[in-house]
Amino acid sequence: MAWGVILGVTKALKLDKHGFEIKPYSLTYKNAQVQTVLTKVLSRTRRGIRVFADVSVVAGFIMMGFGFWFLIDNVTKFFDKPEEFSELTVLIPGVTLTSSSAILYFLLSIPIVLVIHEGAHGIVATLEKIRIKTGGFAIFIAMFAGFVEPDDEEFNKAKKISKLRVIGAGATSNVIFALALGAILLTNPFFAIIVPEPIRSAFYEIPQGVNVLSIMQGSGAEKAGLQTNDIITSINNITIVTPFDFTKVKLAPGSTASVIVLRDGQKITHQVEIMPSPEDPTKGLIGITRDNSVSYKPVYNFIEWKSAELSMFLLWLWMISFFIGIINMLPLPILDGGKFIHSIIDKKLSDVMVNRTMWAIYGFTFALFGLNIALSYLKSGWFTI
Template identity: 75%
Template sequence: MAWVVILIIAKSLKLEKHGFEIKAYSLTYKNTQVQSVLSKMLTRTKRGIRVFADVSVVAGFLMMGFAFWFLLNNLMNFFVEPTEFAELTVLIPGVTLTSAPAIMYFLLSIPIVLVIHEGAHGIVATLEKIKIKTGGFAVFIALFAGFVEPDEKEFDNAKKISKLRVIGAGATSNVIFAFALGALLLTNPIFALVVPEPILGWFYEAPDGVLIISIIEGSGAEKAGLQKDDLITGINGVVIVTPFDFQKVDLKPGDTVTVTVLRDGQQIQLPVEIMPSPDDPDRGLVGIMRDNAMSYKPILNFIEWDPQISMFLLWLWMISFFIGIINMLPLPILDGGKFLYTIIEKNASEKKINIIMWSIYAFTLIVFALNIALSYVKSGWFTI
């Protein structure tokens, strides 16, 4: 419905006269003045852009390696350490993004990430004296894309190192931006959700556990003797530090688990029978109302963060970082595919190169798809 409204507005405003191309399934904007803008930017920052361009080649290899390591390690975790398996989904407004705040943060973040990504491609291409014909963006119903369109002949005739600089620049700019934004967010308690050890311990004071606000009457928690103001620190040996740690424990109705709490400075272990959730009888509950506030305290605590700004910046960080990393996977539509093809082209016959590339594409797609599929196996169809 939203897409139909967008098309009607685009048609009524006659956007075709202003560089837009309108189709039933897409809305595309192209601007032919991108080259002049990039040239002006380059005259002021040429030395820095040259360093960035060289870094992008090395970063391209590193990001491709990290992307494979993350996806393959995540698959192994599903079978070896299920609690460490990171559930993945493709972010699509109206499909996997269903809450209004999530859609709003996503829609605000995507243009920023695309401008940084495509701008980096364009300015490095200008540095390498490769003409940019057009630049712009496209919306395919619920999917978004940005682009700069180089002159195909000039790009094909460019040196291999020049091509690698141009291709790697987009993803590198996103990851560098994510690192800069992440450095600022280290002053924000909500960023502790995504900061790995040992960095987490360097910048945050860890909480002792999750506070019990109240006990559900007649629950296993009440019968076991859990009390208001107890701090839950563990369940069946799983360390509980934040409310999200409860998701690491497999709670089945009727099972008895060992809950470790801190009470008046003393550690107590209590056997608690898991009760069924009133909303979903197959889902188990300990039988408490818990404090869901983030308990991590940043050591660099000098900014008073607004909750909505915090969530927007967290989304912006997440999208920028993962678009940068995933974009370097060797797939036909991603920069990683072009990056890898540029490395091996002219080193073998076209037929052999195609066989190698499509074998790599198939392997990458299988690994990526398995991560998505196993996420649904673990938690079913989930939305954000």
């Protein structure tokens, strides 16, 4: 529906006369004045951009290595430690993004991330004296892309190190932006959900568990002796710290779960018979209403976060910026990582061997990425956000 509105407005305003290219499946905007803007910015920050460009080459290798490590380690966890497996999906509005709030945060974040990413490509290309013909953005129904279009002849003639600087700059700028934003968000309780240890313990007071607000009558929780204001710390040996940890626990109706709670400072273990969920009889319930609020407390709380909406938007912005940076450095045909590897091996091997090597790398990367998504489907089905 949104795509239909975009096409209708674009045609009604005759935007094709102002740099827009309209097709049934895409909308593209190109601006030939990007080079002028980038030159002005570069004239004021040349020394800093030079340092950034050099860092981008090293960061490109690091981000690519981290991406491969994460995907391989994640597959290993699926078989070795399934409770630690991270489920992956491709974010597509209306398909995998279905809640209105998630779609809104996604749509607000993407333009910011794209401007940072493509701006970094463009300004480093200008530093390396590679002309930028046009810059702009494209929408492919529900997918977004930004681009700067360097002069192909000048780019191909550029030194190898210059190419690597230009290619690595986009992803590096996203990750640096995410790190800067993350430093601010360390004062936000929502951010603790995704911060790994030991950073989390250094910046947040860790909650003891999840508070029980009420007990369902006739439930296994009531029969086992759970009480209101108990703090659940463990279910079937899975540590419970936040409400999100409940998703790690698989409860089959009719089975018995070992639930550890804190009551008046003492640990008590209950054997709870799992009841079927009224909405889905195949899913099990303990029989409680739990506190779903985020109970982490920042150690450095000099920023007062009053708006949950702002917190969630910045959390989405951090997430998209960081992972777009990392994923963009994976060697796939349409991503920066593919161009990065191609620039390294180009002219060191014959054209035939370069092509064969690149397609072998593409195939391995695609299979690894696809395996992570497929295993996520096997674990939880086709999940949406």
